[in-house]
Amino acid sequence: MWKRIWTLFSARNKEFYRDKSALGWNFLFPFLIIIGFSFIFSEDSQTFYKVGVIQSDNQLVTSVNDEHLNTFLQTKYIEFVPFDSDEKALNILQHHKIDLVINPAEKQYWISDSSPKGYIAEKLLWSGKIESKVEYIKQNIDGWEVPYIEWLFPGILGMNMMFSSLFGVGYVVVRYRKNGVLKRLSVTPTRPFEFLTAQVVSRMFLLLVTTAIVFVGCKTIYGFENRGSYVSLIFICSLGGFSMVALGLLIASRSSSEEFAGGILNLISWPMMFLSEVWFSLEGSEPWVRKLSSFFPLTHLVDCARRIMNNGAGLFDLTYQISALAVMSVLFLTLGSLLFKWQRI
Amino acid sequence: MSTEMAQILEVIDLAKEFPEVKAVDGISFSIKQGSCFGLLGPNGAGKTTTIELIEGIYSPDSGEVLYKGKHRANRFKEEVGIQFQNTELPQFLTVRETLEMFRNLYGRKADLKGLIESCRLQEIYNQDNRKISGGQKQRLLLAMALANDPELLFLDEPTTGLDPQARRYLWDIVQQIKSNNKTVVLTTHYMEEAQILCDTVAIMDHGRIIAMGAPESLLTKYCSGTTIVLTRNIDDSDLHDIPGLLYRKEDKIEIQTDTPNECIKFLLEKGIDMSGMSVRSQNLEDLFLKLTGKDIRE
Numbered sequence: 001m002w003k004r005i006w007t008l009f010s011a012r013n014k015e016f017y018r019d020k021s022a023l024g025w026n027f028l029f030p031f032l033i034i035i036g037f038s039f040i041f042s043e044d045s046q047t048f049y050k051v052g053v054i055q056s057d058n059q060l061v062t063s064v065n066d067e068h069l070n071t072f073l074q075t076k077y078i079e080f081v082p083f084d085s086d087e088k089a090l091n092i093l094q095h096h097k098i099d100l101v102i103n104p105a106e107k108q109y110w111i112s113d114s115s116p117k118g119y120i121a122e123k124l125l126w127s128g129k130i131e132s133k134v135e136y137i138k139q140n141i142d143g144w145e146v147p148y149i150e151w152l153f154p155g156i157l158g159m160n161m162m163f164s165s166l167f168g169v170g171y172v173v174v175r176y177r178k179n180g181v182l183k184r185l186s187v188t189p190t191r192p193f194e195f196l197t198a199q200v201v202s203r204m205f206l207l208l209v210t211t212a213i214v215f216v217g218c219k220t221i222y223g224f225e226n227r228g229s230y231v232s233l234i235f236i237c238s239l240g241g242f243s244m245v246a247l248g249l250l251i252a253s254r255s256s257s258e259e260f261a262g263g264i265l266n267l268i269s270w271p272m273m274f275l276s277e278v279w280f281s282l283e284g285s286e287p288w289v290r291k292l293s294s295f296f297p298l299t300h301l302v303d304c305a306r307r308i309m310n311n312g313a314g315l316f317d318l319t320y321q322i323s324a325l326a327v328m329s330v331l332f333l334t335l336g337s338l339l340f341k342w343q344r345i
Numbered sequence: 346m347s348t349e350m351a352q353i354l355e356v357i358d359l360a361k362e363f364p365e366v367k368a369v370d371g372i373s374f375s376i377k378q379g380s381c382f383g384l385l386g387p388n389g390a391g392k393t394t395t396i397e398l399i400e401g402i403y404s405p406d407s408g409e410v411l412y413k414g415k416h417r418a419n420r421f422k423e424e425v426g427i428q429f430q431n432t433e434l435p436q437f438l439t440v441r442e443t444l445e446m447f448r449n450l451y452g453r454k455a456d457l458k459g460l461i462e463s464c465r466l467q468e469i470y471n472q473d474n475r476k477i478s479g480g481q482k483q484r485l486l487l488a489m490a491l492a493n494d495p496e497l498l499f500l501d502e503p504t505t506g507l508d509p510q511a512r513r514y515l516w517d518i519v520q521q522i523k524s525n526n527k528t529v530v531l532t533t534h535y536m537e538e539a540q541i542l543c544d545t546v547a548i549m550d551h552g553r554i555i556a557m558g559a560p561e562s563l564l565t566k567y568c569s570g571t572t573i574v575l576t577r578n579i580d581d582s583d584l585h586d587i588p589g590l591l592y593r594k595e596d597k598i599e600i601q602t603d604t605p606n607e608c609i610k611f612l613l614e615k616g617i618d619m620s621g622m623s624v625r626s627q628n629l630e631d632l633f634l635k636l637t638g639k640d641i642r643e
Contacts, residue, residue, distance in 0.1 A: 007449040011435060011442070018437035179433035184489075187400055187427045188450040189419070343402065 240301030480511030
């Protein structure tokens with residue numbers, strides 16, 4: 001039995017690392033995402049609002065004889081776009097490509113009533129005029145602030161693991177079934193359990209190796225820190241990866257159509273990617289969204305990885321998430337094994 | 346009973362129905378150890394379903410399959426070798442790795458060197474599976490089927506799609522396997538292949554066996570005569586009284602007769618153009634035509 005598992009494990013590993021395009025993509029994808037997002041969300045390039053400013057010489061004035069406007073023009077995270085005529089600026093505003101247009105010479109501004117961003121931009125324009133009667137003391141969070149990239153990274157890592165697990169197992173097993181490799185194996189003494197174990201172990205091995213390489217690479221480039229224990233992080237990545245590999249096996253348990261399996265995998269992976277707090281927090285979202293999110297293994301993986309890396313949490317702090325991942329793993333693997341068919345049906 | 350005469354496989358009243366088609370309709374036969382048994386018939390006759398019922402790919406609706414006199418147990422998979430009609434090879438592996446992989450899935454193993462030599466894989470031994478030709482792929486699939494030094498070998502249309510040279514190459518290998526006292530079960534729609542390789546043939550049509558026996562005895566029994574083949578571009582309206590059975594095919598007319606001289610005299614009298622005519626002794630294709638009224642390749 002062990003020899004057969006080892007044989008199938010080795011064959012799958014060879015197939016993985018010899019498929020250069022897939023291998024390259026597995027490593028390259030998270031790097032590209034991190035590089036892209038670190039650029040997009042860097043302070044210099046991060047803008048939340050765009051304001052058009054009408055200038056006669058198409059140059060943004062640096063010195064306007066209006067203290068209030070000057071304050072507004074120095075607001076961070078707003079991009080001020082110069083326009084040489086009202087007409088041009090208003091046309092762009094109509095198409096929601098900018099949020100507010102201001103003409104300092106005429107002391108006029110325009111917003112679109114239907115634009116929420118225009119509403120906020122207007123509030124920001126007037127914020128300088130408001131003199132607060134309540135005294136608040138400004139506090140900085142220096143010292144325990146989590147840089148955005150450090151918050152993002154566990155999510156990207158988890159997302160990469162999700163795609164690798166679901167597609168790397170699900171798609172491969174379906175392809176094997178479609179092209180008759182599974183049928184050929186079914187007439188050898190290999191048992192389904194042995195085949196599935198080899199697939200799970202192979203994918204887990206590759207998943208952890210690629211994740212470790214991506215982790216070390218990103219850490220070297222960006223220099224972020226892991227505030228928790230590496231053992232806890234490896235444990236969580238293993239358990240989270242295992243639960244998603246098991247989900248991949250469940251999806252691939254019967255289908256022999258790559259198109260169908262691809263559709264199902266996308267149907268699962270996309271909501272999981274957007275509702276597992278990979279990109280944005282679900283804090284304040286509808287309760288049903290948060291409930292739905294709790295059924296995704298990626299949610300718990302990303303949550304655990306963030307709390308370990310960003311907050312230095314230990315495994316005991318993560319009992320609920322670990323239990324959820326363990327239950328999902330057992331459930332997916334049991335169902336996947338019970339439903340598994342060697343051949344097309 | 347001597348070992349050589351023992352039945353290695355017995356198929357008893359086997360039946361299998363798929364939606365809208367009765368693929369196998371109550372067939373029975375037995376196969377002697379060390380022999381080559383051929384299932385012949387056109388596409389859709391039920392050959393592959395029969396062989397896959399025996400292999401355990403499908404469960405039969407009724408009937409039994411006995412291996413060495415008993416129901417198939419775990420050792421069946423250890424002791425049989427199977428080559429399917431359409432199987433993709435594992436990707437990104439070399440021929441050597443593929444063979445080693447399949448050998449390692451079994452408790453009993455064929456000698457690797459012997460396997461490579463007998464299936465003539467030396468030249469492509471370290472080549473990627475994706476870069477080998479059709480004939481080479483068939484030889485590798487055959488070697489994979491032999492990886493466990495099987496006692497019983499199933500070959501499902503092993504030469505379909507191969508050029509004549511590659512086909513003869515494979516026949517030589519199968520004959521060599523036979524000479525090692527292995528039992529071979531073969532499906533084919535090439536009658537020539539069956540005549541050359543098989544000790545016993547079962548001719549199938551619509552899920553049933555319509556004739557079974559040694560090729561020579563079947564020919565003696567049903568087809569002792571001669572076949573005259575004429576080109577199709579002749580006026581055949583006057584041929585209904587010809588002393589023989591006349592079959593019109595797409596590109597030719599075949600006349601099966603026990604009295605070839607009378608037949609040719611009849612054709613001369615009718616003024617039939619006999620340029621392009623050929624005369625040959627009958628073979629299994631003629632037998633199939635005689636039994637079913639249709640060509641095996643239809």
